[in-house]
Amino acid sequence: MPTLQTGEPLDAAGLAGDAKKDLQGQLLSDLVVRLAGSGNSFWEERLADIDPGSVTSLDDLGRLPFTVKQDLREQYPLGMVISPMEATTRLHASSGTSGKPTIVVYTPHDLAVWAEVNARALVLAGARPGDILHNGYGYGLFTGGLGLHYGGERLGCTVVPVSGGNTTLQLQLLEDLGSRIMSATPSFSLVLAERARERGILDRLRVEVGILGAEPWSEGMRDRINEAWGGGYTALDIYGLSEVIGPGVAMEAPDDLGALNVFDDHFLPEIVDPETGETVPDGEYGELVLTTLTKEAMPVLRYRTGDITRILPEDQPGVPGRHWTRISRLTGRADDMLVIRGINVYPREIETVLMDDPDVGANYAIVVDRRGTMAEIRVRAEATAEAGNRIPEVTERLTRVLADRIRIRAGVEMVPEGSMPRTEVGKVKRVFEQVDDTDPLA
Numbered sequence: 237m238p239t240l241q242t243g244e245p246l247d248a249a250g251l252a253g254d255a256k257k258d259l260q261g262q263l264l265s266d267l268v269v270r271l272a273g274s275g276n277s278f279w280e281e282r283l284a285d286i287d288p289g290s291v292t293s294l295d296d297l298g299r300l301p302f303t304v305k306q307d308l309r310e311q312y313p314l315g316m317v318i319s320p321m322e323a324t325t326r327l328h329a330s331s332g333t334s335g336k337p338t339i340v341v342y343t344p345h346d347l348a349v350w351a352e353v354n355a356r357a358l359v360l361a362g363a364r365p366g367d368i369l370h371n372g373y374g375y376g377l378f379t380g381g382l383g384l385h386y387g388g389e390r391l392g393c394t395v396v397p398v399s400g401g402n403t404t405l406q407l408q409l410l411e412d413l414g415s416r417i418m419s420a421t422p423s424f425s426l427v428l429a430e431r432a433r434e435r436g437i438l439d440r441l442r443v444e445v446g447i448l449g450a451e452p453w454s455e456g457m458r459d460r461i462n463e464a465w466g467g468g469y470t471a472l473d474i475y476g477l478s479e480v481i482g483p484g485v486a487m488e489a490p491d492d493l494g495a496l497n498v499f500d501d502h503f504l505p506e507i508v509d510p511e512t513g514e515t516v517p518d519g520e521y522g523e524l525v526l527t528t529l530t531k532e533a534m535p536v537l538r539y540r541t542g543d544i545t546r547i548l549p550e551d552q553p554g555v556p557g558r559h560w561t562r563i564s565r566l567t568g569r570a571d572d573m574l575v576i577r578g579i580n581v582y583p584r585e586i587e588t589v590l591m592d593d594p595d596v597g598a599n600y601a602i603v604v605d606r607r608g609t610m611a612e613i614r615v616r617a618e619a620t621a622e623a624g625n626r627i628p629e630v631t632e633r634l635t636r637v638l639a640d641r642i643r644i645r646a647g648v649e650m651v652p653e654g655s656m657p658r659t660e661v662g663k664v665k666r667v668f669e670q671v672d673d674t675d676p677l678a
């Protein structure tokens with residue numbers, strides 16, 4: 237295992253070719269031996285049909301069993317931890333939609349790996365030792381705050397652990413400290429830019445890079461965020477999930493926009509058909525599956541993330557000298573899909589239509605109205621101030637474009653700029669269900 241000390245050089249380039257495959261194969265083989273021999277009843281049962289000694293290379297991956305979210309739910313709270321409790325030093329949790337949170341546990345080595353991958357993410361984003369990192373991800377059980385926090389310290393940044401919310405203080409700190417790098421959800425980054433503009437201080441802020449993730453956000457949203465910051469700001473995508481480690485599984489770089497670099501010496505990616513579980517060829521979209529090659533306390537084997545992406549093929553190699561497996565930015569989750577009168581609709585496609593329209597602001601919500609026998613969909617969006625009295629025209633246009641491009645008849649309601657609520661803490665919610673006469677957006 238590599239040493240992971242502050243001040244050691246960071247490898248932000250990755251291993252190439254056979255050296256990478258050999259390392260991954262070795263780590264995979266070690267992982268299966270560790271899980272099978274852990275004395276943990278979940279893993280003993282799950283691996284009952286696998287002879288651990290027979291797993292010697294990446295070619296054996298396909299016959300290993302998947303891990304799914306339901307496994308973590310059933311093993312709640314600590315059933316999937318394979319280290320003795322004395323060896324673990326941290327716990328995080330993500331709040332699920334279905335009651336109990338998903339708990340994840342770390343050893344000091346896991347925390348060091350986590351710091352390492354987040355430091356690499358920061359390097360890819362252009363951060364350097366000496367930078368002030370304004371960290372607007374939530375601190376606490378959520379992994380976002382502490383993940384970027386330790387990554388920043390590992391790199392040698394001065395981390396401002398401001399967390400979410402309290403925009404007045406955030407703007408004051410950004411202005412007074414002149415922070416060049418900030419991390420936050422894309423929606424909160426937009427809120428900060430909006431508020432800075434309202435208060436007339438936007439041109440006094442020095443933020444150049446936003447490290448934005450934890451929520452889906454389209455290319456159109458990226459343009460809106462970059463514009464909101466008034467030029468000179470690059471919004472970059474960071475991906476991760478609690479079950480695997482938190483933020484820092486993959487990171488986008490400004491010289492290779494659209495691609496997420498997966499830190500594949502720790503997290504082994506595969507893409508499978510979400511229906512059949514069969515591996516799909518590189519370049520094709522499917523469900524991202526991740527194996528934690530080095531995690532100690534709570535590893536996962538072939539974890540079904542539910543996130544839809546593709547492995548970018550080797551003939552589109554990205555930046556010379558950088559060898560991470562590259563995946564496309566996420567297009568959504570398999571379980572995000574709405575079925576409206578028999579038609580499959582991804583919220584992301586609606587976002588793309590809205591963000592393509594210059595008269596529409598960056599805030600919107602989708603209501604799935606389930607009161608009748610057939611579900612109906614309504615979209616509420618803010619019109620920009622410039623749209624002025626053209627709102628009827630904009631409404632008509634959006635209705636038409638939604639019908640043409642994604643084949644749904646949606647009710648469109650335009651509201652004045654600034655009138656919809658903003659999310660300042662946690663993840664933004666865009667899709668709401670309506671089951672009775674109470675307006676879910678009220």
Ligand code: DLL
Binds near residue numbers: 330373379381479566
């Ligand atoms: O959201 C970890 C994180 C924190 C990532 C900060 C990036 C920055 P969870 O709360 O467990 O962990 O949620 C994980 O959020 O499976 C995706 O569906 C979604 N997600 C995370 N990052 C992105 C992204 C954190 N960049 C779930 N683009 C994942 C789209 C994302 N979706």
